[in-house]
Amino acid sequence: MARVTIEDCLRRVQNRFLLVHAVTRRVRQMRQNAQYLGGSPQGEDIIIALREIAVGKINIEDKESEDQQEK
Numbered sequence: 247m248a249r250v251t252i253e254d255c256l257r258r259v260q261n262r263f264l265l266v267h268a269v270t271r272r273v274r275q276m277r278q279n280a281q282y283l284g285g286s287p288q289g290e291d292i293i294i295a296l297r298e299i300a301v302g303k304i305n306i307e308d309k310e311s312e313d314q315q316e317k
Contacts, residue, residue: 250293254300268306269295 252262259265272295276282283303287294298304 250296250300259306
């Protein structure tokens with residue numbers, strides 16, 4: 247994937263708020279020596295995290311919507 251856009255990521259994530267939290271969580275993991283889920287780590291951590299989300303290597307669940315479904 248040459249370019250990653252927010253729209254690519256929003257196909258996997260329900261809203262931008264969750265996307266921001268998922269990216270920040272993933273960047274923190276990578277900076278604490280977590281393995282990269284994609285190929286070679288070329289670029290900044292934020293771009294790599296966005297690529298992983300856009301490709302579907304990271305599963306993001308909204309706990310709030312899960313709670314509402316259980317009720």
